[in-house]
Amino acid sequence: MPRKLDAGAPGFEKDFDTFLNSKREMEEDVDQAVAAILKDVRERGDEAVVEYTNRFDRVSFTTDDILLPKARIAEEAAKCDPATVAALQVAAKRIASYHERMLPESFEYTDEIGVRLGSRWSAVGAAGLYVPGGTAAYPSSVLMNALPAKVAGVKRLVMVVPTPDGVINPLVMAAAQLVGVDEVYRIGGAQAVGALAYGTQSITQVDKIVGPGNAFVAAAKRRVFGTVGIDMIAGPSEILVVADAENDPDWIAVDLLSQAEHDTSAQSILITDDAGFADAVEAAVIRRLETLPRKDIAAASWAQHGAVILVPSLDHAVPLVDRVAPEHLELAVADPDTLAGKISNAGAIFLGRYTPEAIGDYIAGPNHVLPTSRSARFSSGLGVLDFMKRTSLVACDAASLAEIGGSAVALAEAEGLQAHARSIDIRLNRAS
Amino acid sequence: MPRKLDAGAPGFEKDFDTFLNSKREMEEDVDQAVAAILKDVRERGDEAVVEYTNRFDRVSFTTDDILLPKARIAEEAAKCDPATVAALQVAAKRIASYHERMLPESFEYTDEIGVRLGSRWSAVGAAGLYVPGGTAAYPSSVLMNALPAKVAGVKRLVMVVPTPDGVINPLVMAAAQLVGVDEVYRIGGAQAVGALAYGTQSITQVDKIVGPGNAFVAAAKRRVFGTVGIDMIAGPSEILVVADAENDPDWIAVDLLSQAEHDTSAQSILITDDAGFADAVEAAVIRRLETLPRKDIAAASWAQHGAVILVPSLDHAVPLVDRVAPEHLELAVADPDTLAGKISNAGAIFLGRYTPEAIGDYIAGPNHVLPTSRSARFSSGLGVLDFMKRTSLVACDAASLAEIGGSAVALAEAEGLQAHARSIDIRLNRAS
Known part of the structure; x- marks a missing residue:
């Protein structure tokens, strides 16, 4: 009831x-196990990733088996029901179209005293997308996580997806192909998160990791946060x-x-x-x-x-x-x-x-990765901004520095930071 | 060298x-101590906050002493050198002006098949600003953390600042008054973070906590993340x-x-x-x-x-x-x-x-809270967006739902989620 x-x-x-x-x-206490796996992946790279993959996914891969060749992805994708693939295409088009409207605007202006100021958005260099294996492998999640990255302009998009017992999900491959994932590795769990965050001999480090996962994946994402960016823990x-x-x-x-x-x-x-x-x-x-x-x-x-x-x-x-x-x-x-x-x-x-x-889970256009557990009070669904970062720009010339330099010096001195004050003074030819 | x-x-x-x-x-191992303090604040509220404050700040407050009355803030602010206050005013004006350009745009449109779609930005309801005590109490940080919240439209802005040995920093009070902080509490450390995150009898919970702090504050922010939003850990x-x-x-x-x-x-x-x-x-x-x-x-x-x-x-x-x-x-x-x-x-x-x-630390206009330790690869300085969140909007009518519903049903069925499929079917008068 x-x-x-x-x-x-x-x-x-x-x-x-x-x-x-x-x-x-339910809080599963997996943090210690995850810490050990991450440390191992960081130290031993591919070797550790393959060992954990073979153990947890009941497979017998070598390092060479981890990357799924493009041909293999296409072959798996070809097994899908064409009607479902067509639906994925409709969804992808609508999701991309909505997300394109979310692209932020950079700006630059010169203020009234001649200081040039700006704010410049740029895409993160490389993003890693975690896709769960087994029954929780949802092709719609591939679209929702990958397309904002693509729209943002991320150059390198890497997908990790475990293949328990060696079984590949054709619809996930169809979705990966559709959105243009650059590399697909058949690994999962904390070891996959570690490989993306730290890099291994065969997998180059990414800058941001997104996507849903089980308790091990969530704990690993929390732990690598700072080394790379992560999306929310849903x-x-x-x-x-x-x-x-x-x-x-x-x-x-x-x-x-x-x-x-x-x-x-x-x-x-x-x-x-x-x-x-x-x-x-x-x-x-x-x-x-x-x-x-x-x-x-x-x-x-x-x-x-x-x-x-x-x-x-x-x-x-x-x-x-x-x-x-x-x-x-x-x-x-x-x-x-x-x-x-x-x-x-x-x-x-x-x-x-x-x-x-x-209708929003699949096809309307907005993202289906959304804030849970009351966090909509302070956070937003996944979007293009999650794959971009902002750089601020400032340019003074001698005249505009002279105009505002005095206030900066006053504040630096009030805060007891003399070198801060001198770096301005010295350019104003004042006591240096 | x-x-x-x-x-x-x-x-x-x-x-x-x-x-x-x-x-x-240097990683200080303070996490266990912080966990205990947070638990205590959560369970006992004000009583715990006052006890920790009295112990760590060497004061003897009662619950009534925690909130700094507006008159007291004004009195402290009046002690400041007028030239420094004038510099703070110049800085505040320039920072606000730059940040106003960062306000994001909401949008709404109707697509070619009649689905109405939108994205709406709104301010978080309440923000908490942590200001360190002692020598690290920088008035410039008060401006840089508070002004983006004000520009975003945050209705309630709460400041916590410890006053070790009862000493109040007049310039911090001047900055708080200048930006229009709504409530100032003279508490700090993990206990202040806990009070903001969980709320106590006298302090209402906030939605987001920002601002610099020592290892205890950083550990506390990490732990309350999820209950409230936090800025980056610098x-x-x-x-x-x-x-x-x-x-x-x-x-x-x-x-x-x-x-x-x-x-x-x-x-x-x-x-x-x-x-x-x-x-x-x-x-x-x-x-x-x-x-x-x-x-x-x-x-x-x-x-x-x-x-x-x-x-x-x-x-x-x-x-x-x-x-x-x-x-x-x-x-x-x-x-x-x-x-x-x-x-x-x-x-x-x-x-x-x-x-x-x-010049950027104090007066240029852009924020001085910026990503450190290589995190500029994936994250941005503090800004107006940190105090806002986005809600997506979708509206179908019977005709537009009929247009895209079939694709959604196909995907829901491919993912084995029958109730998802039925929630669309039933509105299309198909097999329900």
Whole structure:
């Protein structure tokens, strides 16, 4: 049974707080194991990477087997259902098109006293994309992680993907080929993250590592952060649906289940202003669950983490949504734009009755890598900026330095940094 | 003696690599102590914060003493030298003006099949600014950390600053007043970071924590990351100066020392195409050192981490600069713009002979919080974007959903996520 909360009931504030702070993630203690693997990869390079790969993926590779040749990638990709590949192509085109609008603008100007100032964006040199193996190998994730890098202008895009028991996922290869990955290595886990971060004899170090992974991968990314950049460490997926009574309860039930089926730790929340509608959705969830292949996962998620929150009016949903700061927010209401305008914290907002969240997972255009666990309060979905960095530019001439130099000297001296002050003085021919 | 490298000499590649990978940071093992403090603050709130503050700062506060009243801030600020306050005002105006140009643009459009798509930037709700106490309390850092938040539109800006032995730094108060900090708490260390991240009875939780601090503060920020956003964890400061023989060796020497005086772990590097000039700068550094109050610090930094690299021509400096990815890059050459155009990795570039790095520390306009330790390969200086987050928007109607829904269903089914597929199907009146 999902949690039931009524914003009009006494004690709601306390219950909502408890709900907000309930943990969904299982913390696996893998950090020590990961530290040892990373150290080993750093010291022994390829040799260590191959040993761990052979052990964890039950294969018997040599160093030469790690890089997947382009021909092999093409061969695997050719095994895919053409209709699915066509769908991938539609998705790739739409995702690229949306992300192109996110390219930031560099600027340069000369201010009123003659100081030239600028801000220049440039792409990171090389990006590494982690793709999980086995059942969690999602071709849509390849598109969502690789395309922003491509749009940003990253010159070298490297993919690592484990192939447990030697099995290659053809759709992942099709996606890699489609987006133009430059190198694909059939390795995974902490050893793959280490290889990308430190470099080995055969794999050149990258500057940034992105992509989802299990607890080992997440711990490895945390540890190599600083040596390379990383994307966020994603928690379990979430959806919050705000729906009025005019919706078909069945539609909303399926939307809630589309998150719940990801993972038993996933979370689906319904906020509605109609108690009867809430009951109807709950009943529909029970019926729909029976039809799902991933019924057990979805049922566990709904029972353990699901919630139905009744509010006196839809406007009362706004502060609750901001506090949850959901990864995905569906506004299945008559005037979704007005409601969306009042909300600050959400990774992505799906507007209206004909925009199920799943359309954003695959094909709408915006990224599906989004902030989880309330982090939409301070962070954003993956985008082009994650593969770029900014350099500031300053140019003074003798006259403009003379104009502002005195203030800088005053501050440097107030902070007790004499060489700072002298580096300006000396150019102004003052006491040096 | 600084390290001497000659890019034309055999073995340079190996020596440069060793130089790049030499560690400058002392890693203090404070993580366990910090974990205990954070846990305590989380559980006991104000009571714990006050206890740690009294112990570490040698004061005897009660909970009521922590918040500095506006009147007290004004009183302290009034003690400052008016000339220094005027310099702070000049700096604040220039920093705000530069940062206003960094405000990102939201967008919304309807694509060719009728899907409405958007990207909306908004400010984080509340930001916490850590300001170190004692000698490291730099008013310039208050401006550089607070103004991007203000420009971003952050509604609530909270400052924490320890006051060891009860001593308040008037210039820090003047800076806080100038930028319009909303709340100032006289607490520091891991306990202050914990209070901002988790909230206490008297301090409301923030969404993002920025600002420099010692090893305890850095460890605490790493640990609370996820609960709140944090800025980068800054390493020791660096400057790389590319200079030709037309410079006054004395000017370049002082520039190198202006980083070296920060910290014994700071690093100053000169790259030049003239061996005689290199020698002249080295000699000037020795002479200039004698004149500095912070001579011992600067001398240790230069001897342990300094480097002079000789290149056959200035163009040979480009790949070396990109590999160092310096926090500060000074191009004291005849045509700095052309050289800057070839460089990808640098936090900030100072162009020409009249732009000493120190002008950027205080007054030029760009931020002085910049990526260190080679992280300019993948990250940027502090800016307005650090206090904003992006929400993506998608709106389909029945017709546009019908247009792209089929591809999404194909991908959802290929990934084995049936509820995802059904959430689209059901709206298309297909098999549901």
